[in-house]
Amino acid sequence: MLLHIPGLLGPEALAQAHAILAEAPWEDGAGTAGTQARLAKNNQQLAPTGLPARQVQALVLGALQGHPLFFSAALPRRIFPPMVNRYSGATNHYGKHVDNAVRVVPGSEGERVRADVSATVFLANPADYDGGELVIEDTYGEQRVKLAAGDMVLYPGTSVHRVEPVTRGARLAAFLWVESMVRSDEQRRLLFDLDMALMRLRERHGDDDDTVRLAGTYHNLLRMWAST
Ligand code: NI
Numbered sequence: 001m002l003l004h005i006p007g008l009l010g011p012e013a014l015a016q017a018h019a020i021l022a023e024a025p026w027e028d029g030a031g032t033a034g035t036q037a038r039l040a041k042n043n044q045q046l047a048p049t050g051l052p053a054r055q056v057q058a059l060v061l062g063a064l065q066g067h068p069l070f071f072s073a074a075l076p077r078r079i080f081p082p083m084v085n086r087y088s089g090a091t092n093h094y095g096k097h098v099d100n101a102v103r104v105v106p107g108s109e110g111e112r113v114r115a116d117v118s119a120t121v122f123l124a125n126p127a128d129y130d131g132g133e134l135v136i137e138d139t140y141g142e143q144r145v146k147l148a149a150g151d152m153v154l155y156p157g158t159s160v161h162r163v164e165p166v167t168r169g170a171r172l173a174a175f176l177w178v179e180s181m182v183r184s185d186e187q188r189r190l191l192f193d194l195d196m197a198l199m200r201l202r203e204r205h206g207d208d209d210d211t212v213r214l215a216g217t218y219h220n221l222l223r224m225w226a227s228t
Contacts, residue, residue, distance in 0.1 A: 008150055042093050044087075092131070101114060101115055122172075
């Protein structure tokens with residue numbers, strides 16, 4: 001499932017992120033990629049445990065905390081601390097790749113996160129750069145994603161994806177992975193659809209015996225499929 005979550009970061013958080021990143025020491029992004037991905041990767045990143053990266057991490061994790069749409073779609077069990085990247089100039093693209101399935105949290109004692117869901121939080125205003133679309137291959141073909149600053153996209157960790165060359169300006173983004181309580185994208189999708197439909201039904205009609213029964217079905221499916 002590919003899901004657009006608008007306005008994850010508001011204007012204040014974005015302004016803070018921009019101030020942090022204006023001064024930040026960028027490094028070659030290949031350092032944190034897997035063997036195949038490293039060949040395709042040509043961008044810059046912040047050192048994951050440095051202060052600027054940790055400050056941006058705090059902004060993104062704070063916004064994700066208790067975000068109902070993110071929670072319903074990702075059903076997070078663990079979140080890999082967001083990293084920050086930049087595409088511009090000669091380091092301006094990331095060719096086709098699949099993200100590593102299991103990531104070790106930088107600075108931890110070997111804490112692992114299985115990447116069930118991938119997420120990108122766009123930080124630059126799309127008018128300030130050309131190119132830089134995140135292109136995700138899914139069962140319906142290629143989806144080209146370039147979102148407003150502060151918006152997030154969630155997509156399956158299993159998908160082949162790439163970032164198109166940036167030909168003007170700079171594309172700044174935070175990215176992260178979620179280990180979900182529900183490993184299967186298909187099951188997560190069913191739960192999300194059921195949750196959203198149920199929420200709209202309750203908004204329209206309030207609660208009755210049938211919405212209670214449907215809510216029970218949601219929780220019983222989650223009980224069947226979730227690992228905590
Ligand atoms: Ni990737």
